Amino acid sequence: MAYEKVNELNLKDTELRLGLPGTEQVKEEQDVSCVRSNKRQLQSDNEEESTTPPAKTQIVGWPPVRSYRKNSNNNNSVSYVKVSMDGAPYLRKIDLKTYKNYAELLKALENMFKFTIGEYCEREGYKGSEVVPTYEDKDGDWMLVGDVPWDMFSSSCKRLRIMKGSDALALDSAL
Amino acid sequence: MDLRLPSKVLEHIFSFVDSNEDRNSVSLVCKSWFETERLTRKRVFVRNCYAVTPAAVARRFPGMRSLTLKGKPHFADYNLVPDGWGGYAWPWIEAMAEKSPSLEELRLKRMVVTDECLEKIAASFKDFKVLVLTSCEGFSTDGLAAIAVACRNLTELELRECIVEDLGGDWLSYFPETLTSLVSLDFSCLDSEVKLSDLERLVSRSPNLKSLKLNRAVSLDALGSLLRLAPQLVELGTGSFSDKLDQEAVSKLAQVFTELKELKSLSGLWDVLPEYIPLLYSVCPGLTSLNLSYATVQMPDLVELLSRCSNLQKLWVMDLIEDKGLEAVASSCKELRELRVFPSGADVDETNVAMTEQGLVSVSEACPNLESVLYFCAQFTNAALATIAKTRPNLKCFRLCVIEPFAPDHKTHQPLDEGFKAIVESCKDLQRLSVSGLLTDKAFEYIGTHGKKLRMLSIAFAGDSDLMLHHLLSGCESLNKLEIRDCPFGDTALLENAAKLETMRSLWMSSCGVSFGACKLMSEKMPKLNVEVIDEHTPETRPDSSAVEKIYIYRTLAGPRLDMPEFVWTIHKNPEIGVSHLAIE
Numbered sequence: 001m002a003y004e005k006v007n008e009l010n011l012k013d014t015e016l017r018l019g020l021p022g023t024e025q026v027k028e029e030q031d032v033s034c035v036r037s038n039k040r041q042l043q044s045d046n047e048e049e050s051t052t053p054p055a056k057t058q059i060v061g062w063p064p065v066r067s068y069r070k071n072s073n074n075n076n077s078v079s080y081v082k083v084s085m086d087g088a089p090y091l092r093k094i095d096l097k098t099y100k101n102y103a104e105l106l107k108a109l110e111n112m113f114k115f116t117i118g119e120y121c122e123r124e125g126y127k128g129s130e131v132v133p134t135y136e137d138k139d140g141d142w143m144l145v146g147d148v149p150w151d152m153f154s155s156s157c158k159r160l161r162i163m164k165g166s167d168a169l170a171l172d173s174a175l
Numbered sequence: 176m177d178l179r180l181p182s183k184v185l186e187h188i189f190s191f192v193d194s195n196e197d198r199n200s201v202s203l204v205c206k207s208w209f210e211t212e213r214l215t216r217k218r219v220f221v222r223n224c225y226a227v228t229p230a231a232v233a234r235r236f237p238g239m240r241s242l243t244l245k246g247k248p249h250f251a252d253y254n255l256v257p258d259g260w261g262g263y264a265w266p267w268i269e270a271m272a273e274k275s276p277s278l279e280e281l282r283l284k285r286m287v288v289t290d291e292c293l294e295k296i297a298a299s300f301k302d303f304k305v306l307v308l309t310s311c312e313g314f315s316t317d318g319l320a321a322i323a324v325a326c327r328n329l330t331e332l333e334l335r336e337c338i339v340e341d342l343g344g345d346w347l348s349y350f351p352e353t354l355t356s357l358v359s360l361d362f363s364c365l366d367s368e369v370k371l372s373d374l375e376r377l378v379s380r381s382p383n384l385k386s387l388k389l390n391r392a393v394s395l396d397a398l399g400s401l402l403r404l405a406p407q408l409v410e411l412g413t414g415s416f417s418d419k420l421d422q423e424a425v426s427k428l429a430q431v432f433t434e435l436k437e438l439k440s441l442s443g444l445w446d447v448l449p450e451y452i453p454l455l456y457s458v459c460p461g462l463t464s465l466n467l468s469y470a471t472v473q474m475p476d477l478v479e480l481l482s483r484c485s486n487l488q489k490l491w492v493m494d495l496i497e498d499k500g501l502e503a504v505a506s507s508c509k510e511l512r513e514l515r516v517f518p519s520g521a522d523v524d525e526t527n528v529a530m531t532e533q534g535l536v537s538v539s540e541a542c543p544n545l546e547s548v549l550y551f552c553a554q555f556t557n558a559a560l561a562t563i564a565k566t567r568p569n570l571k572c573f574r575l576c577v578i579e580p581f582a583p584d585h586k587t588h589q590p591l592d593e594g595f596k597a598i599v600e601s602c603k604d605l606q607r608l609s610v611s612g613l614l615t616d617k618a619f620e621y622i623g624t625h626g627k628k629l630r631m632l633s634i635a636f637a638g639d640s641d642l643m644l645h646h647l648l649s650g651c652e653s654l655n656k657l658e659i660r661d662c663p664f665g666d667t668a669l670l671e672n673a674a675k676l677e678t679m680r681s682l683w684m685s686s687c688g689v690s691f692g693a694c695k696l697m698s699e700k701m702p703k704l705n706v707e708v709i710d711e712h713t714p715e716t717r718p719d720s721s722a723v724e725k726i727y728i729y730r731t732l733a734g735p736r737l738d739m740p741e742f743v744w745t746i747h748k749n750p751e752i753g754v755s756h757l758a759i760e
Contacts, residue, residue, distance in 0.1 A: 061253030061660070062635070063518060063551060063578045066310070068336045068364070069468070 058140075079154065085113045085131075085162040096154045102146055109133065113162060120146040131164040185211040195220055214238055221245070223680055224262060224286065225705065228733045229270035240279045241305070242271065246286035248683050248727055249633075250658050252310065255685055255725070257711060259740045264288045264311075265295075266738075272299035280305035280331075287311070293318030297325035304356075305331040315340035316365065323349040330383075333361035344369035344392070350377050357381040361388035363412050363443060368392040371400075378404045385437075388412025391445045395420060399428045406434045413443035416451055416470075425454070433457040442466035452476050459483035463510075466491040468517050474529070478503040488512045488544075493519040494527040494551060501534035505541035514538055515549040518578060526552075526578055532559035539563040547572040554585040555612055560594025564601035573598060574609035580636035580661075583613040590614055596621035599629075606653075609633040619643040623650020630655040634662060641668040648672035658683040665722075666693035673701055681729040685709075689726055692719030697728070698746035705731050708744040 079096040092112055099105040106117055118129035125144050126132050133145040137156045145153070145160070180188075189212055192198055202212040218241040221227060233239070246262025264286045271278050278300045288311045296303060303326045316339060322332065323346060347362070347369040357377065362369070369392070378384060384405055389398070393414030402408070420428065438458045447470045462484050468491040472480070477492065477500045484490075487508040494516055496504075504511065516534070520526050532555045539545060539562065546569050555577050563570075583590055591612040599605060599622050606628055610618065614637035622629070623646035630653050637643070645668035647657065657679065665688040676682055676697075691708065698706040709725040710717075735747035 059580070061250070061255045062580070063576055064253045064633075064635070065518060065551075066252045066336065067254060068310075068338070069517065 079157075081135075081157055081159050083109065083112070083160040083162070085115075086164045088113065094160075096157060099154075101150050102153075106133065106145075109160075109162065115162070115164070122147070131162050133160060133162055135160045179207060182207065182211050186215050189215050217241060218280075219243070223729055223731075224267065225733060225736050226680075226729060226731045229267045230274070231732070233270050233274035237275070239271075239275050240277065241282070242267070242275075242278060242280070243282040243284075244286060245284045248658065248681060249285075249656070250660065250683055250685070251285055255660065257709065257740075257742060260709065260743060261736065261738055261740070262286045263738060264292050268292050268295050268299075272296075276300060277302065279303055282307040282309075283311055284309040285311065287313040288318075289313045290315055290318035290321070294321045297321045300326075302328055304328055307331060307333040307335070308337050309333075309335040310337065312338035316342045316344075316346040316367070319362075320346040320349040323347070323354075324351065327351075327354065328356055329354060330356050331359040332357075333359060333388075334364050335361060337364050339365055341366045343367050347377070348373040352376075352380070355380045356383065358383045359386035359410075360384070361386065361412065363388040363390050365390045366392065371397050375400060375404060381405075382407075384408065386410035386440075389414040389443060391415045391443075394418050395428070395451070396424065399424070399431050402431045402435065406431075407437055408435060409437050410440040410464075411435070411438060411442070412466075413441075413445075415445045416443070417446035417448050425451075429454050429457070436461075438462065440464035440466075442469075444470035444472075446470075447472060449473070449476050452480055455480060456483055460485060462487055464489040468493055468515070471495065471519070474500045482507045484508055486510055491515040491517070493517050494530040495519050496534070497527060497529040498531055498534040498537070499529070501530070502537045505537040509542060510544060511538065511542040512544045513547040514545065516551060517549075518551040528553060532556055535559070536562050539567045544569075546570055549574040549576075549609075551576045551578060553578055554582055555591065555594070556584045556586050557589060557591055557594035557597075558584075558586070560591065561597040564594075564597035568601045568603065570598070570602040571604055572607040573602065573605060574607065574633070575611055576609065577612040580611075581613045582611075590618065592618040592621065596625070599625040604628055607631045610637060611635060613637075615639050616642040616646070619646040620650075623647050626651050628653050632657050634659045636661045638662045638664065641665055644668035645672065648675045654678075655680050657681075659685075659687060661686040664688060666690050669693060670696060670700075673697055676701065676728055677703055677730050679730070681727065683725075683727050685725040687726075688722050690719060691717050691721050691723050694723060694726060695719070695746060703730055703732075704728055705735065705745055707739075709742060710744070711742045 080093050081096055083092045083094055094108065094112075096105070099108065102120070110116060115131050116129070117131055117133065118126050120126055125146075134142050135145050135153070135157045136159045137143055138158060142161070185208065189198075189201065192201060195218065198212055198216055202209045213235050215238060216236050217238060219232060219236050219239050220243045221232060222245050224244045224246045244264070244267060246264075247256050247260060250256060251260075262285060264283055272295055276299060279302050281296065282305070288308060293314055296306070306322060306329075322329070344367040350373075354377075369390075378387070378401055385408060387401070387405060387408055388410070389401075389412055391414055393401075395414070395416055395418040398413055402411075432454055435458055438461055441455070441458065441462055441464070444467060449472070452472065459480065460483060463486055465484060465487055467477070471493070473495055474497045477496050481487070481490070481500065481504050485507055488510050490504065490508065490511060490513070492515070496516065504514075516530070518526055530552065532552060535548065535550050535552070536559050545567055548570065552575070555575065584594070592615055595610055595614070595618050599608070605626065608622070608626065608629055608631070610633070616639045619638060619642070622632070626632075629651050632647065632651070632654065641664045643662065644659075644664045647654065648668065649672055654675075669689060670693055694706050694708050697704065705728065707727040708723050709727060710723050712724070735745055739745065739748070
């Protein structure tokens, strides 16, 4: 399993591989308990978590909670997600379950962070807006808010990030 | 003069010997005691289904009425055991159907149970009464229908956290009108809606019903009508607690709860809306067990609820309770014996930061009967562990899960060695321990030195070298189950302490540094153990020096198992592999 270079850090230095000092791990495939998420192309350098390991390590079976319990919790009636906005000094948290659709969510975000956002259209996203709302889904991918039906979004959204300025433009032109 | 007691007298005496530990001792005294004991044993526990064959068990205990079996290793709960590993109930059910048709009770944990198994049970055991399946999988609701329709004297049907193929709620309607013996019904892990009218009729004709655990699909409204039919319930698991009811319906529901005079245990409460929590206030003073681990109740509401639960002995809750909520528990729930706090988020980032080590410290300081703890937390300190150890020397089970691997004491940045030392030194009757956080070999030296009564130990992301394993295997005299993942030891300690493994039920090691060669050597040296190498990468030739993914070693009288999948290897698959060419140090 080759480790990708993310944000110029060689992940081998921070990997959770445990062997006796001086021993060479014969086969790299044997690190099956560490599964790396390597889909972070949208991360910019002023991501507020640049001081912590950039790619979240998803360890199989950790924390040791029965999957039965994990699955049940995914259906709970509050769904707090962190919301970050580029340039804002601290993050906020909102409960996705309090909104019924994208319009309500975006309005709430506009109020919370004092920005305005343009119309969403399938072909061009939020073209013309000063900001672009994105979210991290269950697989660790960063997605544009609005592409999928609301229910699918609200059950798979883990956190939100309002991208602005040049990053937003870069995203738009990439689409 | 023949000094032996006649067997009839022995039988009578043994009928007062209940615990299986005592019965096992009794059976070792002499041949005639062995014989009489085995003929009179009614309840048989087989804690590793591969340790002994079904035929041997049936042969030894012809009077068996109740059989309890456990299959997969504990770490299967955390997806560390690949699907298809084993733990099949079928051979046992088939054997008992033939040799012990008077079997009345079957309790299975972490086993693969198919619809075929359930149909066989329904068809073979005429007086079948109790079926309890915990963390089992492999069956569908059709199998449940088979049980429902055929078991005329059924008293208990409990599905605890099973993975069931849910083909609909019809299965419940198969209970015949003539079935009136039900004492306990738990279908909380199923998804589909059952027909309410059938459930109501079942409840009405079950005067002995003491325990009812509904699934999430049962609405709040339906709960009301069911409780009206069963005010005698001692254990209740509600369904979803979130329908919008009008004022009249709410007050009727409140009234119904006040009628539950016998209620001691409450669980379920999925999606509970804060405005409905006061409905529970009337039952709180009587509760000894409360499971809120699926209920996303926030701290202030938890405080209101728990401050009314003065008789609570067992509390399962999520970390939404925060330190403040645990302080309320500390001051109100003086009878508390068992506390489990589960994480509400999926990982470290989502851990509730308002719950720290202080919460557990408060409860430890204030609840004199606290003896069992499971605590998930973002961080911990040695000082907190020392306080817990000092105030609660009566702890029997202490499982701490610091969610971030390798997390040190967050105040001193030291490993948590000293904290766990305090725990094992002070808690002399500690039987079960799970450690976490940053730990060096020293921690395990302490555990080996002081953990003399320790029977089960779980370790992850800890230690520095082989010494850690050596300390445990050579020091912990009572060690029965050891499970380790992601720790950096190799072959030496394991091979040096191989004999210890025959005194234990099982050893699980995954993502450690044990080599294939060592596994082969163990297999050769210790024929009474099954050394299973579980490696999903099954190369044609495996170098002896390569570390294996997972190893599961257990003592057994049954020899190699015949149902191993491709990814499980024991030496019996390649008996021609000798170890003479290995350098044995």
